[in-house]
Amino acid sequence: xxxxKICPLPLWREAERTGVFAGAPVDLADGFIHLSTExxxxxxxxxxxxxxxxLALVAVKAEALGDALHWEPSRGGALFPHLYGKLPLPAVxxxxxxxxxxxxxxxxxxxxx
Numbered sequence: 001x002x003x004x005k006i007c008p009l010p011l012w013r014e015a016e017r018t019g020v021f022a023g024a025p026v027d028l029a030d031g032f033i034h035l036s037t038e039x040x041x042x043x044x045x046x047x048x049x050x051x052x053x054x055l056a057l058v059a060v061k062a063e064a065l066g067d068a069l070h071w072e073p074s075r076g077g078a079l080f081p082h083l084y085g086k087l088p089l090p091a092v093x094x095x096x097x098x099x100x101x102x103x104x105x106x107x108x109x110x111x112x113x
Contacts, residue, residue, distance in 0.1 A: 002093060002111065003081045004041045005033065005058040006049055012056040012095060021087040032070075033083040035060065038111050040080065045098065045106045055098040057109065064091035 007015075007024055015021035026048075027033045036044045041057070049055060062069060068085040101107045 001037075001062045002059045003035045003037055003062045004111070005035050005060060005087070006041070006045055006098060007056050007058055008052075009054040009056045009097070012058060015087075015089065019089060021089065023087075031084070033085075033087055035069075035081040035083060037081065040078065041111070042106075042108060045108075049098075049106065051100070051104060053100055055106070056095050057098040058087075058095050059093040059111070060087065061091050061093055064088065 005021075007021075011024055012021070021033075022028065023033045034044075045055075062081065065083055065088075068083055070082050070084060071079040072082050074080045096109045098106050098108065
């Protein structure tokens, strides 16, 4: 199963350079890395990233995260994946840009593997 992280592109490039992603500022403040399922990621972008440019969409193999991945209720009881720890880069399947469209909404790529 793939789960997704929306991340500022410069922050993700730094993670690629250093070999580790410890989280965006919101993740560090909350104590876990916020992730979304395919069904949740568009709403996450609209609610938390509206109007933001230079974002990356990072696809992650959920099963590669082991016991550090917890499914916790949020937004009306929906279970969201939260990673307690650093995101291991070998768990990443792909990284794609998440540009803004002419309507101001993010244009999502194909979310397949």
